[in-house]
Amino acid sequence: MKNENNWFDRHDWNTVLRDVYATTPQQVEQALARSRRTLDDFKALISPAAQAYLEPMAQLSHQLTQQRFGRTVQLYAPLYLSNECQNICTYCAFSLDNKIRRRTLTDDEIRREAEAVQQLGYEHILLVTGEANQTVGVPYLKNAIRLLREYFAQVSMEVQPLDQPEYEELISEGLNTVLVYQETYHQATYRNHHPKGKKSNFLYRLETPDRLGRAGIHRIGLGALLGLEDWRTDSFFTAAHLQHLERTYWQTRYSVSFPRLRPIDLLENDTITAKSFDRCMSDRDLVQLICAYRLFNEEVELSLSTRETPRFRDHVLKLGITSLSAGSKTNPGGYVVEPQSLEQFAISDERSPAEMAEVIRRQGYEPVWKDWDKTLVQL
Structure with a gap:
């Protein structure tokens, strides 16, 4: 079988890191002047030198x-079905070593949560679980x-x-989109944050897309x-990953998300304490990254x-973002079944x-409650 990691092996983390921070203003200007941009241009647009531009x-991204x-x-809205997890992840409230009460929704509870989300106006749903194959494996997901x-x-x-055969089975049931975040493309750091569980296998996760x-997934x-x-x-490697996938599976659609680390609640001696992180990027950095992705790839959501x-x-909103979650609950049963259960991470926009739809309209945009790719395909 073809080595799926060729794209990854072509890039050295330390070399990319050095190149990004050595970027000159002239390289940024050259990237901005081009009509079609390369990975090297993306590297320039996410560099510290690009902050002056x-x-x-932002204007071009808009x-x-x-x-x-x-x-x-x-x-869109997530529907959390379970907080069961067999992995230890240092940044997640669902981590195996966090002694929280575990919860997996029953069929009746799934229906109740679905009805609540549907009443909010949504016509599509993102289902989310922890990683526990015995509890929320393929049979549970299929159901x-x-x-x-x-x-x-x-x-x-x-x-x-x-x-792949498991994805094919779920696609036949109507699965449209799968989100899978590598967390970090730095292998040593990845190992530090994922010391236990199937998720500790860096390459298996890397090969998931x-x-x-x-398997023929839509997105x-x-x-x-x-x-x-x-x-x-990390963003350079995400962009390189995206480019590899688009060239290999050209009929599939793609999206990129920007999950910044958020505080999580930990249960210690029957007391909930908050854990925060100190390496998070600034708001200005995230604006730069959003614009850089749009300039690099006009088609990606x-x-x-x-x-x-x-x-x-x-x-x-106007700088390149094409989808927003709203009214989200990050705990199983969070909409109606058990609103007070422990969340996966803290929400900022409540x-x-x-x-949220009214905010979008006030800015001259139209909120879309269903999947636009599906609509276009049916035309």
Whole structure:
């Protein structure tokens, strides 16, 4: 079988890191002047040198986004089905070593949660679980998709990586999109943050989008957890990963998300304590990254979650973002079944979907409640 990691092996982390921070203003200007940009141009646009060019980057990003996506912003909501997890991840409240009460929704509870989300206006859903193959493996996911298809036109998921035949089985049930974040592309740092569980296998996770591409999934979502490592270098590797996938599985659609590390709650001696992280990127950095992705790839969908503050999300709405979550609950049963259960991470933007839709309209855009790719395919 073809080595799926050729794209990854062609790039050395330390070399990319050095090149990014050695970028000159002239290289940034050359990248901005081009009509089609390369990975080297992306490297220049995420560099510290590009911070002085943020205004022209933002203007061009706005222009390119409107040309491709028009004045529309897609809204989505996650539905957490379980906080069971067999992995230890240092940044996640669902980590195996966090002694929280574990919860997996039953069929009736899934229906109740689905009805609540549907009443918010959504026509598609993102199902999310921890990574526990025995509890929330393929049989559970297959059943959940069947249940959710009664309520939603399109079902996406963000769960543990699976094998290609398992993805094919779920796609046949109506699975449309899979989000799988590498967390960080730096292998040593990855090992430090994932010491136990199937997720500790760096290469298996890295190869997941290829398995999805071969399985024929409609859309793949990529991303790095911004704050685990140098965000610029991780973002370069995410862009290189995206380029590899687009060239190999050209019929598949792609999205990139920007999950910044958020505080999590830990249970210690029956007391909940908050854990924060100190390597997070600034708001200005994230604006730069969003614009750099749009200048690099005019077709990719760019998504921003409720991890971000209302002020920030309102500000970047016109700069390249094409989808926003709203009214999100990051705990199993969070909408109606058990609202007070422990969240996976802290939410910053607690506005309702209706409030978010009104914000979008006030900025001259139209909120979209269903998957636009599915709509276009049916035309």
